[in-house]
Amino acid sequence: MIGTPRSLWASRRLTVGLPLIAVTTVLVIATLLMARGDEERRLDQFNRDASQLANAVEVGLHEPLHALDALRGLFMVADNVTSAKMETATQAWLSMHNGLHAMGFAQRVSRAQIPAFEAAARADGLPDFKFFERPDGLAETQNESEVLAIRHIQPLSTNAAALGVNSLSAPAARGPSFKPWPPMHPPPAQAFA
Numbered sequence: 001m002i003g004t005p006r007s008l009w010a011s012r013r014l015t016v017g018l019p020l021i022a023v024t025t026v027l028v029i030a031t032l033l034m035a036r037g038d039e040e041r042r043l044d045q046f047n048r049d050a051s052q053l054a055n056a057v058e059v060g061l062h063e064p065l066h067a068l069d070a071l072r073g074l075f076m077v078a079d080n081v082t083s084a085k086m087e088t089a090t091q092a093w094l095s096m097h098n099g100l101h102a103m104g105f106a107q108r109v110s111r112a113q114i115p116a117f118e119a120a121a122r123a124d125g126l127p128d129f130k131f132f133e134r135p136d137g138l139a140e141t142q143n144e145s146e147v148l149a150i151r152h153i154q155p156l157s158t159n160a161a162a163l164g165v166n167s168l169s170a171p172a173a174r175g176p177s178f179k180p181w182p183p184m185h186p187p188p189a190q191a192f193a
Contacts, residue, residue, distance in 0.1 A: 137173075148168050151163075
């Protein structure tokens with residue numbers, strides 16, 4: 001039934017069929033080109049977004065490093081950094097950088113010097129200052145001759161509980177790459193952000 005009678009369509013086969021084949025071919029080619037163009041645009045957009053994100057991460061990582069470097073400079077040039085000086089030095093960094101929640105200074109102290117270390121901190125206006133070790137790391141640090149105690153931390157209002165803690169008693173500080181220090185001569189200190 002379909003295609004009968006042949007005499008009605010046989011004479012128009014070339015005049016109708018060839019243009020239909022040509023139009024279909026052009027449509028297929030145009031669709032493929034558009035799909036490839038869309039894919040290239042998506043890839044370009046992805047590359048731009050990835051580049052912007054990488055730049056934002058890089059900037060976000062450099063800011064705390066600049067703050068850490070500034071804090072390091074303070075301890076290099078000042079003989080006696082008091083809590084007031086620490087607050088002044090860190091205030092601008094902590095207020096302008098959303099990702100920076102605390103800045104501090106941990107001092108390397110021999111266990112024999114801990115009472116003098118506590119007394120110096122109390123004399124600096126920290127009456128409740130007391131050295132302590134975290135219970136989850138005490139077994140690993142209690143036999144070491146030296147500690148790395150947090151002496152200064154800002155903002156003090158939200159971080160006072162960390163004052164005096166032996167940083168090395170935190171399990172995260174004693175990862176697989178941790179190596180004990182050589183004997184202390186003279187006592188180095190570390191700032192942290």
